[in-house]
Amino acid sequence: MTKQALVQNIREKQSFLCVGLDTDLTKIPHHLLAYQDPVFEFNKAVIDATKDLCVAYKPNLAFYESLGPKGWKSLEKTLEYIPENIFTIADAKRGDIGNTSKMYAKTFFEYMNFDAVTVAPYMGKDSITPFLEFDDKWVIVLGLTSNEGSADFQYLKDQDGRTLYDKVITKAQEWGNPNNLMYVVGATHPETFAEIRALAKDFFFLVPGVGAQGGDMNAVFKHGKNDDIGLLVNSSRDIIYAGNGLDFQEEIRRKAQQVQKSMNDLMA
Amino acid sequence: MTKQALVQNIREKQSFLCVGLDTDLTKIPHHLLAYQDPVFEFNKAVIDATKDLCVAYKPNLAFYESLGPKGWKSLEKTLEYIPENIFTIADAKRGDIGNTSKMYAKTFFEYMNFDAVTVAPYMGKDSITPFLEFDDKWVIVLGLTSNEGSADFQYLKDQDGRTLYDKVITKAQEWGNPNNLMYVVGATHPETFAEIRALAKDFFFLVPGVGAQGGDMNAVFKHGKNDDIGLLVNSSRDIIYAGNGLDFQEEIRRKAQQVQKSMNDLMA
Numbered sequence: 267m268t269k270q271a272l273v274q275n276i277r278e279k280q281s282f283l284c285v286g287l288d289t290d291l292t293k294i295p296h297h298l299l300a301y302q303d304p305v306f307e308f309n310k311a312v313i314d315a316t317k318d319l320c321v322a323y324k325p326n327l328a329f330y331e332s333l334g335p336k337g338w339k340s341l342e343k344t345l346e347y348i349p350e351n352i353f354t355i356a357d358a359k360r361g362d363i364g365n366t367s368k369m370y371a372k373t374f375f376e377y378m379n380f381d382a383v384t385v386a387p388y389m390g391k392d393s394i395t396p397f398l399e400f401d402d403k404w405v406i407v408l409g410l411t412s413n414e415g416s417a418d419f420q421y422l423k424d425q426d427g428r429t430l431y432d433k434v435i436t437k438a439q440e441w442g443n444p445n446n447l448m449y450v451v452g453a454t455h456p457e458t459f460a461e462i463r464a465l466a467k468d469f470f471f472l473v474p475g476v477g478a479q480g481g482d483m484n485a486v487f488k489h490g491k492n493d494d495i496g497l498l499v500n501s502s503r504d505i506i507y508a509g510n511g512l513d514f515q516e517e518i519r520r521k522a523q524q525v526q527k528s529m530n531d532l533m534a
Numbered sequence: 535m536t537k538q539a540l541v542q543n544i545r546e547k548q549s550f551l552c553v554g555l556d557t558d559l560t561k562i563p564h565h566l567l568a569y570q571d572p573v574f575e576f577n578k579a580v581i582d583a584t585k586d587l588c589v590a591y592k593p594n595l596a597f598y599e600s601l602g603p604k605g606w607k608s609l610e611k612t613l614e615y616i617p618e619n620i621f622t623i624a625d626a627k628r629g630d631i632g633n634t635s636k637m638y639a640k641t642f643f644e645y646m647n648f649d650a651v652t653v654a655p656y657m658g659k660d661s662i663t664p665f666l667e668f669d670d671k672w673v674i675v676l677g678l679t680s681n682e683g684s685a686d687f688q689y690l691k692d693q694d695g696r697t698l699y700d701k702v703i704t705k706a707q708e709w710g711n712p713n714n715l716m717y718v719v720g721a722t723h724p725e726t727f728a729e730i731r732a733l734a735k736d737f738f739f740l741v742p743g744v745g746a747q748g749g750d751m752n753a754v755f756k757h758g759k760n761d762d763i764g765l766l767v768n769s770s771r772d773i774i775y776a777g778n779g780l781d782f783q784e785e786i787r788r789k790a791q792q793v794q795k796s797m798n799d800l801m802a
Contacts, residue, residue, distance in 0.1 A: 288634075328630060328637040334610065334645060335603035342602065359630050361654055362596060363681040363747075366556075369596040377602060386629055386654040388676055390683025408656055413631040415658025418705060422698065424690050430698065437686060479631075 267353050267381045268402050269445050272470070273494045275321045275351060280530040282495050283522065284322035284355065284472065286502025287312065287344065288329050295510045305333065305340035310347055312506050315519040319526040322353035322498050324472075345378055353498070355406065355472065356380040364392035371397045382406050384450060384472070387434045391441060398442050405447055409435045409462065412452025412475030435465045444468040451490070453481025453499070459489035463496075470496050477504035483525075487532045495533065501525060535621050535649045536670050537713050537738070541762045543589045543619060548798040550763050552590035552623065552740065553790065554770025555580065555612065556597050563778045573601065573608035578615055580774050583787040587794040590621035590766050592740075613646055621766070623674065623740065624648040632660035639665045650674050652718060652740070655702045659709060666710050673715055677703045677730065680720025680743030703733045712736040719758070721749025721767070727757035731764075738764050745772035751793075755800045763801065769793060 276282050287309055291299070294308040301307040313323070325344060330337035348354055360370045360383065367385075374383040375397075382404035385394055397405035410420055410431040420431045435449055451462050453475035462471070471490060475481035476499050483499060490497055505525065509517025544550050555577055559567070562576040569575040581591070593612060598605035616622055628638045628651065635653075642651040643665075650672035653662055665673035678688055678699040688699045703717055719730050721743035730739070739758060743749035744767050751767060758765055773793065777785025 326630075326634060328628075328634045328641070332637050332641040332645060335606040338603040338606055357630075359654070359657075360596075360627065362594075362625075362627050363679070363683075363742075366594060366596045369600050373596070373600040377600060386627070386656045388654045388656045388687060389627075389679050389681055390686030390688070392681050392683040394683075411631070411657050413657055413660050415631075415660040415662075418658030419656060419698065419701060420658070422690070422692050422701060425693055425695075427693075430687065430690065433687060433690060474631075 269470070269494070271351070272321065272353055275353070276495050279318065279321055279526070280533055281319055281321055281526045282497045282499055282529055283320040283525055284324050284498040284500040285312065285316050285320045285505055285522070286357070286500050287323055287325040287506065288502040289506070290329055293507050293510075295512070295514045297512060303340055303343070305330070305337065306343045309340070309344040311515045312518055313347055315515045316505070316522040317349055317352060319522045320352070322355060323348050324355040324357050324500055326502070327356060327358040342378065345380065353382065354380045356383040359384050359386050359408065361386040361389050361393040363389065364396060367393045368396040371400065375400045375403045382448065384408065387438065394438065395441050398446050403446065405442060406472050407434065407438050407447065407449055409449035409451050410455055410458060411450060412454045412479050412481065416452065416455075431462070432465060435462060439466065444470070448472055450474065453483070453486045454479055456482055456485035456489060459486060463490055463492065467492060468496075470494070470498060473497055473499045477501045483528065484532065499529070537762070539619070540589065540621055540738070543621070544763050547586065547589055547794070548801055549587055549589055549794045550765050550767055550797055551588040551790065551793055552592050552766040552768040553580065553584050553588045553773055554625070554768050555591055555593040555774065556770040557774070558597055561775050561778075563780070563782045565780060571608055571611070573598070573605065574611045577608070577612040579783045580786055581615055583783045584773070584790040585617055585620060587790045588620070590623060591616050592623040592625050592768055594770070595624060595626040610646065613648065621650065622648045624651040627652050627654050627676065629654040629657050629661040631657065632664060635661045636664040639668065643668045643671045650716065652676065655706065662706065663709050666714050671714065673710060674740050675702065675706050675715065675717055677717035677719050678723055678726060679718060680722045680747050680749065684720065684723075699730070700733060703730060707734065712738070716740055718742065721751070721754050722747055724750055724753035724757060727754060731758055731760065735760060736764070738762070738766060741765055741767045745769045751796065752800065767797070
């Protein structure tokens, strides 16, 4: 998907919501376990309930891998089921030497046809650039993550007083551009959003950490938006596990509507 | 596997060789493509040809994922085929927030029964500690990698002049110990081996980059060994693609014997 198409979807839907498909067999409504592929049944229900309210879906690969080959099949079916005009993100946090990253890129972009994949920057240039060689595909590099452990290394300051996340966000712009590169910037650090936006004015940020992890969407929007909105705010558990009875789909829709409504208000 | 068992295997086999199973359908001998599961047939041949010469196998997950659910099945069969007293490493370079890392740990340690998994440190403590909660299982944290891109961020110096890899290697010792934690230290930086060994005296290092990537095993051994040897030197392409005719298995064995012989000489 092009940046232009993504921005257009955001404007049309008045939403910059990304729904995280962290599908866990121990958390989905019990009655779905009777299906042959409960993971796919659940995802299908989530997609049906939210596809007019969100602009992106983000399956977290860990949840599918944990089920072995069956999980990969559920993931493939889910990908096929997502409407074509919705942005898809493989939350895989891969990153390896050049020839291996190339293989991951082919897997996620050609074999599975995701629009984007998340990548950890620790191994530098050749771990990231192989993902940039596909038309209208995106790499989403970890900048400042939403978890507690983000404090361990990402805030380290170099001899000029610049943090590691600053270096990563700046350096990656030598390799990609706002049409093929985004950053993960966690909502749990609202105080840094203005600073990070200044480092990467025209880039989209994928923002985890709103909801279950405690981040504040208003602060994120205020300090993080740009002329294209430039944000994909992810919510996983808060939306997909909003209910677990027979009416779970309505609960999911209700929760997603709430989030979309507050995005609509912010964008107004 | 315990550290004691690993060290004993190294002494008995006079080898600290890890064979990387980077199995690529475009590179394996053509005649194997007639089999129903060519990836597994090839791996089986590699294992049969090298199991008395090496102490570890390291499948690179990218190569299996690129084949979808079928690839995961080949990987599962390969894992089952590896003799129990050989250390197995999932070269996956995962790393995510706590609840996701926990899921990856379960996948690789419980579902697949690997001994170890490689993890990227960018996301800090909660991305690593979930892998430390399993008895006789290991996390192998990226320290200084072998690729060109390692220069982009890993050598960044903080205000006390300490590099990022130094910080990672030091900090991770607050979370794990020499019985459940190793580091990736690339053979392409032999000048740093003495420094890194001083930072982590009793820890094992998984050393990629000998062979195709140009690293020098003698220098690695000289500056990197400790009282337990403390090294697993990986070779992938150089060994597994040593031949591609009908006699490929003999070529693989010949190459692995050469490497084991030089390890034997170094250990003598």
